[in-house]
Amino acid sequence: MASKMMQEPTLLLLTALADEPRHGYALIKEVDTISSGRVRLRTGTLYAALARLQQQGWVQVTGEEVVDGRHRRYYALTKDGVDALVGETARLRATVQEANRRLRLRGVTA
Amino acid sequence: MASKMMQEPTLLLLTALADEPRHGYALIKEVDTISSGRVRLRTGTLYAALARLQQQGWVQVTGEEVVDGRHRRYYALTKDGVDALVGETARLRATVQEANRRLRLRGVTA
């Protein structure tokens, strides 16, 4: 399992869930913020990803509520989800370091 | 252009080309090394990616040679390719930092 690297929307989604549970619409705005406006999660991407991550056991629904007549469903990272995010960031950091090391060899200041 | 994030095989491919030009088969082994054996570039992925990156202007063929009766085609990063890699690593580093910051808020030592 989990042999293939996650894509940027998924990584940002897990990052947006890393500190506390959030509901779908809040995740879209949070990802927008985290990525400095670069990534706007589409609902198609979001709900497909949440369904997939739940099936993988990385994310789970922790509650629902109605605020001002609007329904909210909250999602949270599981222990496995936290582990996955920790592992992914470690691997990415290593790759980024290696890329920058090679760029410096070439004379590029990264 | 270049709105969508590159995937891990592409990132590793650019990283493998970051210090010096390499030929296809050498890129497969180099990516394997960089990723500590985690990512084995399939030739389907490699040559499709090289074709795509050439069309994007990030990679170009810099020479060909025959060594021990075997044909080698060398690929290198262009200026745009270097810029793309620098930008990508900067964005990834920022996301990784943000993910780790949130994980620490949760009490996870990343």
Added chain:
DNA sequence: CGACATATGTCGATGATCAACCTATGCTCG
């Protein structure tokens, strides 16, 4: 002679994301 490393490539399937659409409520502005 058979197997393996080196070297380049093609092709159909898979799957994550995108773009576009849908429903519904509450608030604000004119």
Added chain:
DNA sequence: CGAGCATAGGTTGATCATCGACATATGTCG
């Protein structure tokens, strides 16, 4: 009071990078 926007949930078909399998050829080792 009606239009438009932000909030909140979702589905569906298309796109495209990657995967897995296959194809071809040479040099080397046992």
